Amino acid sequence: MTASAPQRETPTSPARKRAHSGKARRNDAHEIGLDALVGHAGYAVRRFQIWIFQDFVKTLASVDIKPTQYSVMTVIGANPGLTQMAVANRLGIERARLVHLLDSLERRKLVKRVKSKSDRRSHALHLTAPGETALAKFKRLAAEHERHVEDKIGKGNREKLLEILGGFT
Amino acid sequence: MTASAPQRETPTSPARKRAHSGKARRNDAHEIGLDALVGHAGYAVRRFQIWIFQDFVKTLASVDIKPTQYSVMTVIGANPGLTQMAVANRLGIERARLVHLLDSLERRKLVKRVKSKSDRRSHALHLTAPGETALAKFKRLAAEHERHVEDKIGKGNREKLLEILGGFT
DNA sequence: TATTGTTATACTCTATAACTATA
DNA sequence: TATAGTTATAGAGTATAACAATA
Numbered sequence: 001m002t003a004s005a006p007q008r009e010t011p012t013s014p015a016r017k018r019a020h021s022g023k024a025r026r027n028d029a030h031e032i033g034l035d036a037l038v039g040h041a042g043y044a045v046r047r048f049q050i051w052i053f054q055d056f057v058k059t060l061a062s063v064d065i066k067p068t069q070y071s072v073m074t075v076i077g078a079n080p081g082l083t084q085m086a087v088a089n090r091l092g093i094e095r096a097r098l099v100h101l102l103d104s105l106e107r108r109k110l111v112k113r114v115k116s117k118s119d120r121r122s123h124a125l126h127l128t129a130p131g132e133t134a135l136a137k138f139k140r141l142a143a144e145h146e147r148h149v150e151d152k153i154g155k156g157n158r159e160k161l162l163e164i165l166g167g168f169t
Numbered sequence: 170m171t172a173s174a175p176q177r178e179t180p181t182s183p184a185r186k187r188a189h190s191g192k193a194r195r196n197d198a199h200e201i202g203l204d205a206l207v208g209h210a211g212y213a214v215r216r217f218q219i220w221i222f223q224d225f226v227k228t229l230a231s232v233d234i235k236p237t238q239y240s241v242m243t244v245i246g247a248n249p250g251l252t253q254m255a256v257a258n259r260l261g262i263e264r265a266r267l268v269h270l271l272d273s274l275e276r277r278k279l280v281k282r283v284k285s286k287s288d289r290r291s292h293a294l295h296l297t298a299p300g301e302t303a304l305a306k307f308k309r310l311a312a313e314h315e316r317h318v319e320d321k322i323g324k325g326n327r328e329k330l331l332e333i334l335g336g337f338t
Numbered sequence: 339t340a341t342t343g344t345t346a347t348a349c350t351c352t353a354t355a356a357c358t359a360t361a
Numbered sequence: 362t363a364t365a366g367t368t369a370t371a372g373a374g375t376a377t378a379a380c381a382a383t384a
Binding site for chain 4: 253265
């Protein structure tokens, strides 16, 4: 497994710059064997996850929404009135981190915290009216991103993937 | 998509602690709908990737090796003499970050940097003798981790996953 | 006593930029 | 001029711990 895979040239990109010696050829990215890594699901999954997040960020760049922000707004939109703890637990986000995520979404007037009357420790989370409108647009862009995934791995494979990993949501 | 999914209780874990009111039931993690997220490959992939990395770290905890360290040692082991740039490009790691990764592996005497004679700017990377022995052990533990993945998603599904994502390595 | 939201801290990872020594 | 390795810094993300208000 490994870490980042940013906008490197792809293996198939045409004229890769390379050093002048013939020896440098063997350093061309995909001539270097991965050995045991090829048999590790985690390695492939990590590289794919990086690709997919980068495409998501790119596709939603015009609205400046990151995957985590999208997931938070989507869950609040579908379940108005949730507490912060409920959202954090559902999405596997630290509650301490959710505080900052919500601060930023609230500053942008997309989400609001409403003091709960039944339990005055907690907040009920809601989308604002502009938040609802914005989320609808985010969803359209996210669907576009999802089509990029289809183009990349194939329609059937994407469905198979969702089926295999359905238990992790 | 979302962020972390640490050692929360699983959906199927028996006696989840919950608040005393009946109302609290609807905040039980998996009674909260994910709405559009269920159709996003990236969300499932991210949750799965977190699970898989956590299992890898747990399974290799006795040898204190993280996924990225494992990937670096594996590639060097299979391609002795590579430069830092070649390893960084192959694995999609920033060259600045690889410096620190190698510092730590070199301090542990698992890897060595050898000054290249043909290009005195660069280092040829090699495993040390103890590094070779250690890597063999890491690979055995990583194979054990891989069996956990099989247990989790099924043998056939794991193979299908590797097939679908083979292009991202 | 326990929980919700909050603040704070440390550590990892990512993204850059700049420096040095070579080429 | 450009590249390999290094150093440094800033920003996310993750993992904790502790605090105030409330249960």
